[in-house]
Amino acid sequence: MAEIFTLHPVNPQQRTIEQIVAALRQGAIMLYPTDTVYAIGCDMNNKGAVQRVRQLKQLSNDKPVTFLCSSLSNIAHYAYVSDAAYRLMRRLVPGPYTFLLPATKLVPRLVQNPKRKTTGIRVPNHAVSQALLTGLGNPIISTSARLPDDQTYYINTAELFDTLDKRVDLILDTGEPPGQQMSSILDFTVEPPALVRKGQGWENLPPELLAID
Numbered sequence: 001m002a003e004i005f006t007l008h009p010v011n012p013q014q015r016t017i018e019q020i021v022a023a024l025r026q027g028a029i030m031l032y033p034t035d036t037v038y039a040i041g042c043d044m045n046n047k048g049a050v051q052r053v054r055q056l057k058q059l060s061n062d063k064p065v066t067f068l069c070s071s072l073s074n075i076a077h078y079a080y081v082s083d084a085a086y087r088l089m090r091r092l093v094p095g096p097y098t099f100l101l102p103a104t105k106l107v108p109r110l111v112q113n114p115k116r117k118t119t120g121i122r123v124p125n126h127a128v129s130q131a132l133l134t135g136l137g138n139p140i141i142s143t144s145a146r147l148p149d150d151q152t153y154y155i156n157t158a159e160l161f162d163t164l165d166k167r168v169d170l171i172l173d174t175g176e177p178p179g180q181q182m183s184s185i186l187d188f189t190v191e192p193p194a195l196v197r198k199g200q201g202w203e204n205l206p207p208e209l210l211a212i213d
Contacts, residue, residue: 001165001166002031002161002164002165002166002168002169002170002171003023003169003170003171004161004170004171004173005019005020005170005171005172005173006173006174006175007128007172007173007174008174009033009126009127009128009174009175009176010127011127012127012128012131012174014131017128017131017132017135018135020132020135020170020172021132021135021136023169023170024042024043024046024049024132024136024140024170025043025046025136027042027043027046027048027049027052028042028049028169028170029041029042029049029052029053029056029168029169029170030042030168030169030170030171030172031145031160031161031164031168031170031171031172032128032129032132032170032172033126033128033129033172033174033176033179034068034122034124034126034129034142034179035094035095035096035124035125035126035129035200036096036124036179036181036182036183036199036200037144037145037146037178037179037180037181037182038144038145038154038157038160038178038179039142039143039144039145040053040056040057040141040143040144040145040164040168041053041068041140041141041142041143042140042141043136043138043140043141044067044108044111044138044139044140044141045108045138047108047110049141050065050108050110050111050141051110053065053141053143054110056147056167056168057143057147057148058148059143061110061114062113062114062115063113064111064112064113064118064119064120065110065111065120065141065143066098066119066120066121066122066141066142066143067111067119067120067121067122067139067140067141067142068121068122068123068124068129068133068139068140068141068142069121069122069123069133069139070123070130070133070134071093071094071123072086072089072090072093072123074123074139075089075099075101075121075123077104077106078103078104078106078107078119078121078139079099079101079102079103079104079107079119079121080101080102080103080104081101081188082188084193085099085101085188085193088186088193088206092201092204092205093123094123094124094125094130095123095125095201096122096125096181096183096184096199096200096201097122097183097184097185097186097201098120098121098122098183098184098185098186098197099120099121099122099185099186099188100118100119100120100185100186100187100188100189100196101118101119101120101121101188101189102117102118102189103117103118103119107119111141116189118189120185121139122142122183124142128172128174144182145160145164145178147163154178155178156177156178157173157175157176157177157178160178161173181199181200182197182199182200183197183199183200183201184197184198184199184200184201184202184205185197185199186205
């Protein structure tokens with residue numbers, strides 16, 4: 001059974017954050033809230049933990065895994081960001097957007113698309129996610145908590161926690177609903193940039209991005 005940590009959604013307790021960070025460094029995987037949906041995640045730099053997340057979600061090794069960064073400047077360590085992309089991203093972070101970008105050498109192969117060498121990155125607008133990123137000092141894997149055989153997102157956290165209880169090591173409970181809408185995905189590996197998934201916040205994007213390829 002997973003260890004459950006109760007956290008304040010706006011002012012998460014520092015001592016609890018430190019306990020979670022210590023477990024992540026040891027290879028734990030967690031169920032945790034973001035500003036979109038609950039996610040399954042781990043320390044991006046722990047290869048064993050990343051592989052466990054892939055197995056849980058049944059992701060093939062050529063499927064990139066999204067990860068969270070603390071800020072736009074932090075993204076620049078893990079992806080090549082053009083001037084045009086930077087100008088747009090600066091208006092959207094933190095927020096419910098995933099950016100597809102060319103990966104730098106700091107991104108583990110298990111996380112990126114091995115053929116295209118691209119990766120998906122988010123900067124969450126959520127206090128708990130940000131506290132974990134600060135404490136860990138590097139990105140956190142973020143893949144939706146919907147398992148391969150699930151058709152819809154969970155209506156309440158009790159059902160979600162019960163389903164994942166024996167599949168993750170940690171459950172972070174902030175008392176928030178699980179969320180129903182994933183992030184919008186913007187592809188900055190093509191020119192012009194393209195919106196490839198309409199998710200949360202898509203209506204706030206510039207008009208030229210609103211046509212999905």
